[in-house]
């Protein structure tokens with residue numbers, strides 16, 4: 001285990017995702033409300049998380065009532081879509097929908113109403129390996 005300087009903070013602007021190699025290990029570095037590092041190998045089948053889409057958490061208490069939490073970020077693996085919390089590497093999903101949300105649709109007089117059944121997010125079976133990242137003297141340092 002050691003500490004490795006990845007580069008100056010300015011090399012990793014806010015919102016960036018960067019694949020870096022440390023000791024022969026591929027790491028995905030995210031700059032999203034702080035720095036976070038995950039192994040750049042999805043625990044499902046090895047997809048590159050650094051090439052995934054990053055988005056803020058969305059939850060819903062009911063139809064049309066969404067709570068967007070931009071401070072909590074998830075990355076969606078580009079290969080099969082499993083989603084991981086960039087801070088912890090934990091995957092999350094909705095067990096009642098098996099990751100694919102189902103909608104009930106009904107047509108009523110005056111228009112169509114879309115109803116969704118909100119489900120609770122629960123931890124998924126996969127956890128991406130995560131690493132501690134620090135900023136020291138304007139340099140990004142990862143502990144591997």
Ligand code: FES
Pocket residue numbers: 042043044045046047077078079080081082
């Ligand atoms: S390899 Fe990442 S979801 Fe399958």
